[in-house]
Amino acid sequence: MNTLPGRRTRVLAATTVTAGLMLLAACTSTDDGGSGSRTAAGGVELVKAGQLTTCTHLPYPPFQSEIDGKVQGFDVSLIDLAAKNLGVKQEILDTPFENFKTGAFLNSGECDLAAAGMTITDERKKNVDFSDPYFEATQAVLVDKGAGVTSLADVKSKDVKLGAQAQTTGEDYAKKQGFDPVSFESSDAVLNGLRTGQVKAVIIDFPVVQGWLKDKANADAFKVVDNLNTGEQYGFTVKKGNAKLVAAINKALADAKADGTYKKLYEKWIGPYDESAASPSAAASGS
Secondary structure, eight states: OOOOTTOOOEEEOSSOOBTTBBBOSOOOOOOOTTSOOSBOGGGOBOSBTTEEEEEEOSOBTTTBEEETTEEESHHHHHHHHHHHHHTSEEEEEEOOTHHHHHTHHHHTTSOSEEOSSOBOOHHHHTTEEEOOOOEEEEEEEEEEGGGOOOSHHHHHHTTOOEEEETTSHHHHHHHHTTOOOEEESSHHHHHHHHHTTSOSEEEEEHHHHHHHTTSHHHHHHEEEEEEEEEEEEEOOEEETTOHHHHHHHHHHHHHHHHHTHHHHHHHHHTOSOOHHHHSOOTTOOOO
16 A cells, blocks of 8 residues: 555554544453563563554454544454453554565564554565464455446456555556556545546455445445455464464464354454355465
């Protein structure tokens, strides 16, 4: 995702919304006993005492977005579980997406982890360590119903203007297929590009499209003409070598799948439960 020059990281804290300040995503927390220790349960070292600091990039519904003045979503809820196990609260920082690929905010000590609906790739593994996969994602081709296209091949043959979210695997896929897509900073900007006619088709993660099409106006105007299985899986990232935090996140994910919490959260944020999407093979990697 491209970012505006001079854009500053936003801290999402548990206070009333004011200019540049938004609500904390997590509600569950326990204090650190007043010691101010940065060591949480299980010996996990945190960048700030008493909190698990998460970098994300807003908005990216249904995984993370601001709803009623509070950052919520599937990713947020899953990391809340890990934070609770560590005996701390989750605090979210809204940051440029490109930093997730390099691990910049993790290496600088601004965040403990990144949660942004991010695909696990070999290239990204060079800079960050990933949790176990927690979601199997496909790419959808969403088009304006008036564009007269019925597939991605149609989009290409009829030279229909295509858009994608910058710095994402959807954009990478489009380029590999020979497109020169219009790049948009965020998923909201992608949707606005469709609505305003800047583009007539887009490639973006299918769960995002599912969320858009819940809105009748969007469902009346747009339709999915292709669903591309690119082998993508989402993972949370931490600074390379932070094995204890990876283990804590993986345990929270495994416990949630075992006790039904994962299924409940999946249905709340994404839709009808898809076991194949919920239990991806750890061996696969995204495009």
